[in-house]
Amino acid sequence: MPTWFITGAGRGLGLAMAEKALESGANVVATGRDATQIEAAFAGSASERVLSVALDVTSEHQAVAAVEAAIDRFGGIDVVVNNAGRGLLGAVEEASAAEVEAVFATNVFGLLSVVRAVLPHLRSRGQGHIVNIGSMGGFAQVAGWGVYGATKFAVEGLTEAMRAELAPLGIGVTVVEPGSFRTDFLDATSLHATAREIADYAGTAGRVRHAAAAANHGQLNDPAKGAEAIHTAVTSPNPPLRLQLGPDAVAMVEDKLEFVRKELDEWRALGSSTLLTADDGR
Secondary structure, eight states: OOEEEESSTTSHHHHHHHHHHHHTTOEEEEEESOHHHHHHHTTTSOGGGEEEEEOOTTOHHHHHHHHHHHHHHHSOOOEEEEOOOOEEESOTTTOOHHHHHHHHIIIIIIHHHHHHHHHHHHHHHTOEEEEEEOOGGGTSOOTTOHHHHHHHHHHHHHHHHHHHHHGGGTEEEEEEEEOOBSSSTTSTTTEEEOSOOOGGGTTTHHHHHHHHHHHTTOOSBOHHHHHHHHHHHHTSSSOOSEEEESHHHHHHHHHHHHHHHHHHHHHHHHHTTTOOOGGGOO
């Protein structure tokens, strides 16, 4: 039976994906920073098929240890879900260096720690699938989410490169672009707001800051249905490179594609005017 290795599995979309994997008959390595929370989340589950492991993804040592524990328990890993994440809300200028570094440490460098830990195993087997949980904000951005979005844009770029590098080795890679799911993501435990607020941004990032607080636990999408969709995509014969999750995510991506196409057409001639030709005399 396959084994799913999921970071940030103690709640939200990570927990829903773990429950779906268990329902499908798979083994689950459920990881999170708080081992007690992880164990409590899976109390009463099929314990023989669940391994709870404490993992702070910002620790390379813990990532390696978690992967080794998974292999020791279940003999191998088939699907890796990089779900652990941290949010930051505020205008780009409002974000301090420390606040920016903390978000990148989890969302980008933490993901890379897990990837480096698990890929030698997947390469040795010549199979497996990596699922990177991005965001609709990793494809298109609005005021207030710029730093968080920058981490998810990075995840998009890493996923595209990994897909090209790993496909010849038999390993699939998908980035999931979720919309707003009814989880604890907008709680202070996951989403942090910049300590600094600048009055000039009150009508843009400031408005988004207050709207996010009002939207908490009223988000559009169902985590269980999201987990079902991810499982269906990953276990399909031809998994996608990108999977938009939620009608809000689909609409945001469509709007961005339309904008890019329109702007590209408008500026095509100027953008293509740099080609060196024989008439340049060089």
